[in-house]
Amino acid sequence: MTRKYVVRPETAVLTRGFDPSLSVGSARPAVFRSSTYVFNSPESAAHAFEVALGKVKSKPGESLDLIYARISHPNAEILEDQIVPLETGATGAAVFNSGMAAISTTFLALCPPGSTVVHTSPLYGGTQLFLDAVLTPLGVKAVEVDAGDTQALVAAIAAAKNLKVVFVETPANPTLRMSDLRAAVAAAKAHPDHPLVVVDNTFLGPTFQHPLALGVDLLVYSATKYLAGFSDLLAGVVLSGNDELVASLRGLRGVLGNILQADECWLLSSRLATVPLRMNKQSKNAQRIAESLVGHPAIAAIHYPSLFTDPEQCRIRDSQCDFPGAIITLELKGGRDAAFTFLRTLQIAHNAVSLGGVESLACHPRTTTHSELSPEQLDRAGITDGMVRLSVGIENWQDLLMDYRAALEKV
Numbered sequence: 256m257t258r259k260y261v262v263r264p265e266t267a268v269l270t271r272g273f274d275p276s277l278s279v280g281s282a283r284p285a286v287f288r289s290s291t292y293v294f295n296s297p298e299s300a301a302h303a304f305e306v307a308l309g310k311v312k313s314k315p316g317e318s319l320d321l322i323y324a325r326i327s328h329p330n331a332e333i334l335e336d337q338i339v340p341l342e343t344g345a346t347g348a349a350v351f352n353s354g355m356a357a358i359s360t361t362f363l364a365l366c367p368p369g370s371t372v373v374h375t376s377p378l379y380g381g382t383q384l385f386l387d388a389v390l391t392p393l394g395v396k397a398v399e400v401d402a403g404d405t406q407a408l409v410a411a412i413a414a415a416k417n418l419k420v421v422f423v424e425t426p427a428n429p430t431l432r433m434s435d436l437r438a439a440v441a442a443a444k445a446h447p448d449h450p451l452v453v454v455d456n457t458f459l460g461p462t463f464q465h466p467l468a469l470g471v472d473l474l475v476y477s478a479t480k481y482l483a484g485f486s487d488l489l490a491g492v493v494l495s496g497n498d499e500l501v502a503s504l505r506g507l508r509g510v511l512g513n514i515l516q517a518d519e520c521w522l523l524s525s526r527l528a529t530v531p532l533r534m535n536k537q538s539k540n541a542q543r544i545a546e547s548l549v550g551h552p553a554i555a556a557i558h559y560p561s562l563f564t565d566p567e568q569c570r571i572r573d574s575q576c577d578f579p580g581a582i583i584t585l586e587l588k589g590g591r592d593a594a595f596t597f598l599r600t601l602q603i604a605h606n607a608v609s610l611g612g613v614e615s616l617a618c619h620p621r622t623t624t625h626s627e628l629s630p631e632q633l634d635r636a637g638i639t640d641g642m643v644r645l646s647v648g649i650e651n652w653q654d655l656l657m658d659y660r661a662a663l664e665k666v
Contacts (some may be wrong), residue, residue, distance in 0.1 A: 286517050342467060343461075346498055354477025354491040360507055370420075373400060377424075402433070402434050419451070473495045477490075481611035482611075488519045535578070541559070549562065551660075553666040587641040593641055597643055598617055603655060
């Protein structure tokens with residue numbers, strides 16, 4: 256839809272990507288459940304396939320015929336257009352049927368056999384498992400660097416041969432260690448292989464952290480989390496300021512068949528306008544709770560951005576994050592028994608994996624979200640037996656604090 260003025264993101268997310276005249280005047284997008292689409296002409300069909308296969312490039316503003324829902328469909332196109340203004344620096348997006356689908360497709364597209372990936376650690380367990388169980392057997396070398404160790408990250412990038420991707424998860428899951436994105440971008444630009452910097456922005460984006468504005472090439476999201484926000488659908492998104500890169504990922508998505516289906520696209524697009532509202536509420540709740548738990552005798556350590564004491568972590572936080580977010584990681588005295596007692600005692604927060612929903616969740620990363628890692632990997636990453644990860648929702652923060660304190664008393 257042509258506009259004569261530029262609107263702000265919170266307006267664009269409700270107004271772009273959708274033409275009511277194409278949906279019988281509906282004020283909001285309909286669900287288009289169709290597997291195949293009728294071409295305007297044989298010529299337009301041939302051209303659509305040429306573009307889909309990468310034989311020719313589409314022209315700016317060109318409207319192409321849809322082909323088949325595995326390649327793209329109206330709800331995917333609407334969602335991909337509407338999500339862009341939420342992410343500072345993005346010009347294009349591709350949606351997938353899970354966060355791991357987005358991550359795995361990105362790695363497969365960018366890392367041919369014989370190439371190298373430098374990545375921070377810890378990573379989400381599923382990402383680490385994909386590196387170990389899929390990419391490494393395919394001949395891709397993975398070089399691990401501790402999250403937050405800027406000098407080691409820069410050195411690893413400089414030393415890597417045939418480097419294709421620098422993959423950074425920041426804050427790290429579940430330790431919340433932050434990595435310097437500006438330093439990663441500068442090191443990648445100085446490398447003769449010109450690797451792409453890819454960031455998992457699930458924990459703080461798109462509201463509190465804007466990596467594309469810092470020079471990062473590509474963002475991946477588990478949209479299941481804060482973007483969807485209600486723990487009722489699976490989705491993944493990649494966003495970039497490089498439209499050719501996004502187009503290449505859409506092409507591989509069509510081959511792998513992991514596009515997000517129409518109903519889920521429709522649901523997710525309806526949630527986008529409330530992402531900043533929900534995330535701001537969750538972050539405020541979490542900060543109040545984390546700071547109120549400081550000094551509790553059952554807690555050995557609290558990992559939360561507003562409580563950082565390490566000067567380097569404070570520097571990174573202040574340089575690239577607007578607010579601390581809604582994930583708190585506690586290390587409890589007493590190890591696994593203490594962690595399990597805490598989780599078993601909770602009355603408001605649910606003992607469940609995942610995060611970012613309006614309801615509060617809590618889990619034991621070492622035996623759940625990161626259980627794919629070996630004991631050695633877990634120990635090196637600092638994922639201890641006494642660690643509990645809290646995803647704070649939009650409930651009343653004082654009620655949640657009461658719940659956490661009551662569980663801590665049982666510990």
